[in-house]
Amino acid sequence: MIIKMVQIILIILVIVVFITSVFGITYIGYPPVISLIWVTSNILGASFPPTMKIVDAQNAGVLALQIIDIIGNIAVTILLISLFFELLGRIDIRGKMLSTKINRMRGHMLLTPANQIAIEAAKLAKRNGIGYVVLDKDAAKVRSLLDEGILAIRGDPTDSADLIKAGIDKAAAVAVCGNDDVENTAIVIESKKANSNVKVVARIKTLEDIPRMKRAGSDSLIIAESVAGSEIGKFITSRF
Numbered sequence: 001m002i003i004k005m006v007q008i009i010l011i012i013l014v015i016v017v018f019i020t021s022v023f024g025i026t027y028i029g030y031p032p033v034i035s036l037i038w039v040t041s042n043i044l045g046a047s048f049p050p051t052m053k054i055v056d057a058q059n060a061g062v063l064a065l066q067i068i069d070i071i072g073n074i075a076v077t078i079l080l081i082s083l084f085f086e087l088l089g090r091i092d093i094r095g096k097m098l099s100t101k102i103n104r105m106r107g108h109m110l111l112t113p114a115n116q117i118a119i120e121a122a123k124l125a126k127r128n129g130i131g132y133v134v135l136d137k138d139a140a141k142v143r144s145l146l147d148e149g150i151l152a153i154r155g156d157p158t159d160s161a162d163l164i165k166a167g168i169d170k171a172a173a174v175a176v177c178g179n180d181d182v183e184n185t186a187i188v189i190e191s192k193k194a195n196s197n198v199k200v201v202a203r204i205k206t207l208e209d210i211p212r213m214k215r216a217g218s219d220s221l222i223i224a225e226s227v228a229g230s231e232i233g234k235f236i237t238s239r240f
Contacts, residue, residue: 003082010079017072018043024065030055042069043076098146098153099165105131107172110198112157112187114141117177117203117224122150135166158186160194168194176202176218181209185216192217 018039025035038054040046055062108131111118118134125132126149134152136142145152155162157176168174174191178184184202191200201220204213213221 003086007079007082010075010082013075014043014072014079017068017075021065021069021072024061024068025055028055028059028061039065039069042066043072045073045077098151101151102133102153102165102167105133105167106170108132108167108170110135110163110166110168110171110174110191112136112166112174112176113178114138114145114152115177115179118175119145119150121175121177122152126150133166133171135162158183158190160190163190163194168198171195171198173199173201176200178203179205181205181213185209185213188213188216188218 021039021042022032022035025038026032030038034054057063057066109121109125110133111122111125112135114134114136122132122134122145132151134142134145134150135155135157136145136152137154137156139154142152142154153166155165157163157178168191174187176184176187176191178187181204184204188200188202191198199219200217201222202213202218203222203224204210205223207223210221
C-alpha cells in the first residue's frame with residue numbers, strides 16, 4: 001500500500017514537472033514542439049537529440065527549468081526501479097524452480113499435510129537420499145520448510161490438480177499424515193484418482209475407520225498413537 005502511494009506521488013510529480021517545463025520553455029519563446037522534445041529528453045535522461053543545440057543553455061530560465069527536469073528524471077528513475085522490483089516480486093522465482101525440480105523427479109514420495117509426522121519423514125528421506133515432496137495448504141508453513149531446506153510446495157492435498165503439481169503422477173508412494181480421518185480418506189481417494197499405481201500409506205485415528213480407508217484405496221494403514229505407544233512400551237521394558 002505504501003509503495004503504491006509513493007508511486008502515485010512520483011507519477012504526479014513527473015506530470016507536474018513535465019507540464020511546468022513545457023509551458024516554461026514555450027513561454028521563453030521556443031516553439032511547442034521544441035519544448036516537448038527538450039523537456040522529454042531531459043526527464044528521460046536521453047542524449048538524443050542533443051539538448052544543448054535545441055535551446056540556449058545559457059539562458060537563466062532554461063537553466064532553472066533544466067534543474068526542475070532533473071528532479072523529474074530522478075522521479076522517473078525511482079518509479080521505474082520500484083515498478084521493476086514490484087514486477088520481480090510478482091514472479092514466483094522460487095516456485096518456478098521448485099516446479100522444475102519436481103517435474104524432473106521420478107519415484108519419489110509425496111508427504112501431506114506438513115505436520116510433524118510428515119516433516120520427520122521428510123528429514124529421514126532426505127538423509128537417506130530418497131526423493132520426497134511435502135504438500136500443504138499453509139503458505140507460511142511451506143515457506144518455513146523451504147527455509148529449512150525441506151522440499152515443500154503449497155497446495156490442497158484433496159485437490160487432484162495440486163497433487164499433480166506435487167508430482168503424484170510420477171510418485172512411487174504417498175504418505176497421508178493428517179489428523180483427520182475424513183480428510184485423510186479424501187486425500188487417499190484423490191491420490192488414487194491422480195495415479196492409480198501409487199502406493200498409499202495413511203494415518204488413521206480410530207480402528208473403526210479402517211474399512212472405509214481401505215475402500216478408499218489405502219495400501220497400508222498406521223495408527224500413530226499405537227506406534228508411539230509401542231515405542232514407549234519398548235523403552236519401558238528395556239529399562240525395567
